Amino acid sequence: MKPIVYITRKLPDEAVAGLRESYEVRMWEEEETPVPREVLLEEVKEASAIWAMLTDSIDREVLDNAPNLKIVSNLAVGHNNIDLDAARERGICVTNTPDALTEATADLTFALLMATARRLSEASRALRAGEWKAWTPLGFTGHDVYGATIGIIGMGRIGEAVARRAKGFDMDVLYHNRTRRRFEDFVYSDLDELLSRSDFVVLLTPYTDQTAGMIGERELGLMKNTASLINVARGGIVDEKALEAALKNGDIWAAGLDVFEEEPVPTDHPLLSLPNVTVTPHIGSASVQARHAMMQLNAEAIHACLTGNDIKNRVC
């Protein structure tokens, strides 16, 4: 009997073809909807590998239901949806997809940064609604990106890629990270100083117990009232109620959000009604090239694990 690989979402044939040669591949055959919990719990019973999405909670209950499981390979660089302690205790390997999505996610980060600075979604909406009556000297004026100061919280691969883009715009780059790193052009800053000096505060830190809610009322209060907050990491890093208040009161200029505490974010969420908020539906890594490269990493990791070879991109 071939080992079973369970894939929690419909993936393109070409991404899965290689695995089909050696394994029995089972898949949740829907692209738009995450696998229901009860189906996941049933399907993992015989699985040697789970190819998971960031929408799946791979917790103790799932792992307990999967006695043959050797690997969980996550189609994301973030892995806060997986209980790593529980995986470690059971000797189950977890992998993610770094590098493949670095540039795509940095592009989206910069797109949101520019959109907030120049009020793109607000201006576009007004035009479509027939509110553009005439060109006006100060209509839809925003803030310069060129020469501004960017503060990057979480200076990993994606942070560095954003910083490189920022240098092309002649920006001053501050960063805050758990560990100080050696850069010629990017300046380490403590969190409070970064918040108070930056024109754009960009969140790219992993979501952990330490970073949950790290941007709240106090931190938003330190930001300039002309500054934008960009979150392409995880929604739970920001206190959304505090953010709503800061945006409404004009304590900060704007927010660009790709991620939310609850996803999909409910359409009646107060943040969505604010004109100075630009939103996208968690599409940081959503370029065709990045997503295919990510899938390839997952497939390779699963194959390496199930054949006893060296596994790349291990988180644990």
Ligand code: DGY
């Ligand atoms: C990730 O890989 O963690 C990103 O959030 C996907 O866009």
